[in-house]
Amino acid sequence: MLRSCAARLRTLGASRGGARGPGAARRSFASEEVVDKDCALPNPSWSKDLRLLFDQFMKKCEEGSWKRLPSYKRSSTQNFKDFRTHYVDPKLLKEEQMSEAQLFTRSFEDGLGFEYVMFCNDAEKRVVCFFQGGPRLQGVPGFTHGGAIASIIDATVGTCAFRAGGVVMTANLNINYKRPIPLCSVVVIDGQLDRVEGRKFFVSCSVRSVSEETLYSEATSLFIALDPNKKLT
Numbered sequence: 001m002l003r004s005c006a007a008r009l010r011t012l013g014a015s016r017g018g019a020r021g022p023g024a025a026r027r028s029f030a031s032e033e034v035v036d037k038d039c040a041l042p043n044p045s046w047s048k049d050l051r052l053l054f055d056q057f058m059k060k061c062e063e064g065s066w067k068r069l070p071s072y073k074r075s076s077t078q079n080f081k082d083f084r085t086h087y088v089d090p091k092l093l094k095e096e097q098m099s100e101a102q103l104f105t106r107s108f109e110d111g112l113g114f115e116y117v118m119f120c121n122d123a124e125k126r127v128v129c130f131f132q133g134g135p136r137l138q139g140v141p142g143f144t145h146g147g148a149i150a151s152i153i154d155a156t157v158g159t160c161a162f163r164a165g166g167v168v169m170t171a172n173l174n175i176n177y178k179r180p181i182p183l184c185s186v187v188v189i190d191g192q193l194d195r196v197e198g199r200k201f202f203v204s205c206s207v208r209s210v211s212e213e214t215l216y217s218e219a220t221s222l223f224i225a226l227d228p229n230k231k232l233t
C-alpha cells in the first residue's frame, strides 16, 4: 500500500496532477453526495477589475498557451489521498479534525476572504494569480494583513513549483513589502520558476496593481520536492 502510494507520489511531478478539470468535483461522502464547488470562477463578490482580468485570461486559454487552474475547498484527488496516506502520521491527527479540514485560502464565505483565480503557462514556467482580498483579511485599518498577503503569495509560488516538481513544501519564503495593499482591491501576483537544483525549486514573484503602476511586494522562495523515502514528521 505505502509502496504504491510512494510510486504514485513520485510520478506526481510528471503528471502535474492535483487539480481536476473545470466544473464541480463530486465526492460520495457517507450517504449524500458532496459537490465541491470550483472556487476559481466568478461569483457576485468579484469586482469589475477581477472579472475583467478573468475574461482577458480566459481568452488566452482559448489561444492555448494559458490554462485556468480549478480550485476547491477540499481536494479528494488520488494525489491528495496518497499524500495523506504517505506523509501524514495518523497518530498526529484525529479523524474528526481531518473531516473539517479545508484549504485555508478557500475557507471564507464568498467575498470576505481570499477571492482569487490562478492561470498557468507551463511553457514559460509561470503562474499568474488575480487576487481580491476581502474585509476579513484586514491588518492595519483599511489595508490587507501582511500574513494574508504571504498566504496568497505562498499559494501562487507554491503552485508554480508544484506544476514543475509535484508534491512540494515551502522551505523558505522572503517577502519585501513595498506598499500596503488597500483592502478589497485587486492585485496581480506574477510567479516565475527561476531555477531547479535537484529537489530544490526556486520561485520568485511580484505583486502589482491592475494598472501595473504600483509594485506592492516582491518575494523569493524555495520549495522542496518531497522525497517519498523520507518521513515528514
Ligand SMILES: CCCCC/C=C\C/C=C\C/C=C\C/C=C\CCCC(=O)SCCNC(=O)CCNC(=O)[C@H](O)C(C)(C)COP(=O)(O)OP(=O)(O)OC[C@H]1O[C@@H](n2cnc3c(N)ncnc32)[C@H](O)[C@@H]1OP(=O)(O)O
Residues within 6 Å of the ligand: 017, 018, 019, 075, 077, 079, 080, 083, 154, 155, 156, 158, 159, 160, 162, 167, 168, 169, 170, 171, 172, 198, 199, 200, 222, 224, 225, 226, 227, 230, 232
Ligand atoms: C502539496 C499538495 C499535495 C497533494 C497535491 C494535490 C492537490 C493539490 C493541488 C495543488 C497544490 C498546488 C500547490 C501547492 C500550493 C502551495 C504549497 C503550499 C506549501 C506550504 O505551505 S507547505 C507548509 C509550510 N512548509 C513546511 O511546513 C515545510 C517544513 N519543512 C520540512 O518539512 C522540510 O524542511 C522539507 C520537507 C521542506 C525539506 O526536508 P527534506 O528532508 O526533504 O530536505 P532536506 O532538509 O534534506 O533539504 C534538501 C535541500 O534543500 C536545502 N534546504 C532545505 N531547507 C532550506 C532552507 N530553508 N533554506 C535553504 N535551503 C534549504 C537543504 O540544504 C538541501 O540542500 P542540498 O541538497 O544542496 O544539501
